[in-house]
Each structure stands twice: as C-alpha cells, then as structure tokens.
Amino acid sequence: QQQVKQSPQSLIVQKGGISIINCAYENTAFDYFPWYQQFPGKGPALLIAIRPDVSEKKEGRFTISFNKSAKQFSLHIMDSQPGDSATYFCAANYQAGTALIFGKGTTLSVSS
Amino acid sequence: NAGVTQTPKFQVLKTGQSMTLQCAQDMNHEYMSWYRQDPGMGLRLIHYSVGAGITDQGEVPNGYNVSRSTTEDFPLRLLSAAPSQTSVYFCASSYNLHEQYFGPGTRLTVT
Numbered sequence: 001q002q003q004v005k006q007s008p009q010s011l012i013v014q015k016g017g018i019s020i021i022n023c024a025y026e027n028t029a030f031d032y033f034p035w036y037q038q039f040p041g042k043g044p045a046l047l048i049a050i051r052p053d054v055s056e057k058k059e060g061r062f063t064i065s066f067n068k069s070a071k072q073f074s075l076h077i078m079d080s081q082p083g084d085s086a087t088y089f090c091a092a093n094y095q096a097g098t099a100l101i102f103g104k105g106t107t108l109s110v111s112s
Numbered sequence: 113n114a115g116v117t118q119t120p121k122f123q124v125l126k127t128g129q130s131m132t133l134q135c136a137q138d139m140n141h142e143y144m145s146w147y148r149q150d151p152g153m154g155l156r157l158i159h160y161s162v163g164a165g166i167t168d169q170g171e172v173p174n175g176y177n178v179s180r181s182t183t184e185d186f187p188l189r190l191l192s193a194a195p196s197q198t199s200v201y202f203c204a205s206s207y208n209l210h211e212q213y214f215g216p217g218t219r220l221t222v223t
Contacts, residue, residue, distance in 0.1 A: 006154075046211055099143070099145040
C-alpha cells in the first residue's frame with residue numbers, strides 16, 4: 001500500500017519557468033511533510049518541510065503548498081534554473097510512527 | 113563532522129554470498145534508518161532504529177538483518193544475497209525521525 005503518491009514521474013521545464021510537483025497522502029496521522037532533493041550519485045538532502053498547521057511555507061525560490069482537507073501538498077520551484085535539475089522526493093511521517101515514507105520521486109530537467 | 117558515512121561505495125556479490133553494509137554517524141542521533149532505492153520505486157524503508165538496542169522492520173525487511181549496539185553504528189547484513197537485492201542502499205540518521213541526514217549510498221550488484 002503506497003501511502004504517499006507523487007506526480008509527475010518526470011518533468012521538463014524551461015529556464016525561468018515554474019516547476020510544480022504534487023503529492024497526495026492517505027494517513028491522516030501524518031504531521032510532517034518534507035521534500036528532498038537528490039543529485040545523481042548523491043544521497044537525498046532535505047530541501048524544505050511543512051507541518052499541517054500552516055498552508056504554505058516559502059524558502060527562497062522553493063515553496064510548499066499544503067491542503068489538509070484534500071490531503072495533498074506540492075512543491076513549487078520559481079524561476080527554475082539548470083542547477084535545479086535533480087530528482088525530488090516528497091515524504092511524510094508522524095512523530096510516533098516509523099521513519100519517513102517517501103513518494104516514488106520526480107526527475108526534473110530544466111533546459112537552458 | 114563527517115555526518116553519515118557508508119562503506120563500501122560499490123560492491124559486487126554472487127548469489128548466496130553474505131555481506132555487511134556499514135553505516136556510521138557522528139552527530140549523536142538516536143534514530144537511524146536503512147533505505148533501498150530502485151528505479152521508479154523511490155526510497156523504501158528496510159529497517160530502522162530508535163536507539164541503541166532497539167530496531168524495527170520497515171516496508172521491505174525480508175533478506176536483511178540489522179543490529180544497533182552503539183549510537184554511532186547501524187550495520188545492514190545481507191544473509192544470502194539474491195539478484196533482487198541489487199540496488200542502491202542509503203543509511204540515514206535523525207534526531208527525531210523527521211529531518212533525516214542521508215549518507216552517500218552503497219551501490220550493490222548481485223550476480
């Protein structure tokens with residue numbers, strides 16, 4: 001049973017455009033929703049995270065939008081740059097539960 | 113701080129062989145986890161530990177064993193390697209099971 005569903009699987013965006021990656025979750029006990037960024041040959045690294053008491057969190061060009069009633073959250077990358085080309089994973093868990101449950105990932109390519 | 117270190121970086125095994133993937137962290141984190149990453153499958157949790165002496169199974173634990181005798185180390189043992197265990201393995205540590213710090217990974221091929 002996949003608890004976190006991520007889409008799209010791959011995404012191509014022009015330099016300067018907006019990249020949008022979506023995730024949906026099933027377990028209403030989840031209380032932490034991070035996004036991880038992974039470059040080829042490297043381990044994933046935390047990019048930005050949100051808790052369900054806020055609807056949006058912004059850090060530089062990266063924004064998480066959170067919709068608790070729809071059980072969805074998304075990552076928006078503004079002014080996308082070639083250096084943003086990487087695989088992005090959404091994830092979720094809750095404090096009393098297991099380690100993070102990850103989505104299947106989105107490969108982003110930003111063309112110059 | 114070295115963060116999370118993993119050895120080896122690459123390994124080739126024959127079917128039926130056993131081996132141990134090493135993971136160490138120097139951040140005094142209580143929580144440590146093992147994930148495997150396969151194309152199109154994302155990161156799947158194998159085993160995790162909430163402290164020395166305490167381990168639990170994740171989503172895909174079959175064929176793997178773990179133990180946690182110290183806070184710093186969390187080795188992953190493959191008992192009898194199978195081609196289905198060909199994957200990239202990541203170890204991660206965390207102070208609260210939320211924000212996880214990943215190691216550089218071990219790429220394992222089983223022939």
